[in-house]
Amino acid sequence: xxxxxxxxxxRPLGEEQNRADASGEADRRESAALRSRLDRLSADLxxxxxxxxGNGEKDLGLSASSFGGAxxxxxxxxxxxxxxxxxxxxxxxxLDKWFGTSPLFLLVLLLLGTxxxxxxxxxxxxxxxxxxx
Amino acid sequence: xxxAMDPIHQFNIEPIVKLHPFGIDTSFTNxxxxxxIIVLAASALMILGTSARSIVPGRLQSAAEMAYEFVANTVRxxxxxxxxxxxxxxxxxxxxxxxxxxxxxxPYTFTVTSQIIVTFALAALVIGLVIAYGVIxxxxxxxxxxxxxxVAPALLPFIVLIEIISFISRPISLSVRLxxxxxxxxxxxxxxxxFVAALLGAGAxxxxxxxxxxxxxxxxxxxxxxxxxxxYVFAILTCVYLNDAIHPGH
Numbered sequence: 001x002x003x004x005x006x007x008x009x010x011r012p013l014g015e016e017q018n019r020a021d022a023s024g025e026a027d028r029r030e031s032a033a034l035r036s037r038l039d040r041l042s043a044d045l046x047x048x049x050x051x052x053x054g055n056g057e058k059d060l061g062l063s064a065s066s067f068g069g070a071x072x073x074x075x076x077x078x079x080x081x082x083x084x085x086x087x088x089x090x091x092x093x094x095l096d097k098w099f100g101t102s103p104l105f106l107l108v109l110l111l112l113g114t115x116x117x118x119x120x121x122x123x124x125x126x127x128x129x130x131x132x133x
Numbered sequence: 134x135x136x137a138m139d140p141i142h143q144f145n146i147e148p149i150v151k152l153h154p155f156g157i158d159t160s161f162t163n164x165x166x167x168x169x170i171i172v173l174a175a176s177a178l179m180i181l182g183t184s185a186r187s188i189v190p191g192r193l194q195s196a197a198e199m200a201y202e203f204v205a206n207t208v209r210x211x212x213x214x215x216x217x218x219x220x221x222x223x224x225x226x227x228x229x230x231x232x233x234x235x236x237x238x239x240p241y242t243f244t245v246t247s248q249i250i251v252t253f254a255l256a257a258l259v260i261g262l263v264i265a266y267g268v269i270x271x272x273x274x275x276x277x278x279x280x281x282x283x284v285a286p287a288l289l290p291f292i293v294l295i296e297i298i299s300f301i302s303r304p305i306s307l308s309v310r311l312x313x314x315x316x317x318x319x320x321x322x323x324x325x326x327x328f329v330a331a332l333l334g335a336g337a338x339x340x341x342x343x344x345x346x347x348x349x350x351x352x353x354x355x356x357x358x359x360x361x362x363x364x365y366v367f368a369i370l371t372c373v374y375l376n377d378a379i380h381p382g383h
Contacts, residue, residue: 083306
């Protein structure tokens with residue numbers, strides 16, 4: 001920028017205009033600096049947000065690095081599996097009571113409940129971060 | 134002594150004010166008292182925390198803002214921006230469970246979330262909302278939740294049955310997880326505390342009494358982690374289930 005100003009300063013006639021140009025130049029320089037600072041800030045913010053989003057995903061998922069996370073995941077898998085089996089058994093038991101077909105529905109739904117339990121666990125393993133949309 | 138050593142005694146529900154209108158037991162119990170305390174504490178945090186509205190937040194305002202932003206991010210991440218209309222619901226649930234777990238860790242308090250009926254009521258509320266919103270929003274298309282795409286027609290009846298059982302098991306797993314975590318943690322703490330008391334009264338064995346005491350310190354820290362984690366898990370699973378209601382297709 002300094003080099004561009006030099007040839008103008010050699011002209012003695014347009015001194016007034018020269019000063020106006022210089023102040024305009026200073027303004028422009030300031031706004032450019034401000035813009036670059038803003039850009040840098042927003043880039044930093046984006047990076048920060050990406051980082052925290054990444055962390056959040058990690059918390060939800062399988063990569064339970066900490067003891068608490070591992071306990072949490074274990075409890076989740078256990079609860080999903082056991083509850084599906086229990087629901088299957090209870091449904092079968094109640095259907096048998098209604099239709100008097102003991103133990104047909106109990107056996108069938110117990111098996112289906114076990115399958116549903118495995119299905120639940122499989123879903124946790126495959127889609128750890130939950131549906132994203 | 135026996136009562137002080139009994140690890141289950143802390144979960145007893147005792148009526149404070151007895152009320153039996155029309156033969157229905159609606160007594161104000163210690164559980165009701167602590168639920169009222171939880172609601173007051175959570176409201177106080179948010180109301181006092183947001184009353185100053187300073188640009189540089191104080192301690193209370195930071196806590197309130199952090200809780201808000203944390204839950205808002207959770208909701209947005211797991212059920213999209215459309216799920217934000219459920220943010221007040223999820224935030225209330227999160228704060229209630231969090232305060233119930235944390236207040237329960239203070240000695241001589243009552244842990245509301247160690248009662249399965251409380252956690253089941255919360256889970257039933259979540260699943261009820263999922264079903265109601267899904268049916269209102271999508272009508273019969275909501276049933277598409279039980280029919281995953283890309284399954285061989287021969288397998289479809291089995292898969293649909295399995296999906297239905299898996300859906301019914303959700304409120305149970307949601308409630309049992311929270312209940313079991315709190316119950317197990319509090320019983321462990323109490324048993325360890327009883328070890329200390331019993332060892333101190335056992336003559337020469339009193340010399341190893343500090344061992345369970347140290348275990349209590351470590352377990353209390355761990356319980357603090359579990360208390361926050363379970364509140365978070367409850368909130369995130371609520372979001373995941375609500376996401377099913379918003380987008381029922383697989």
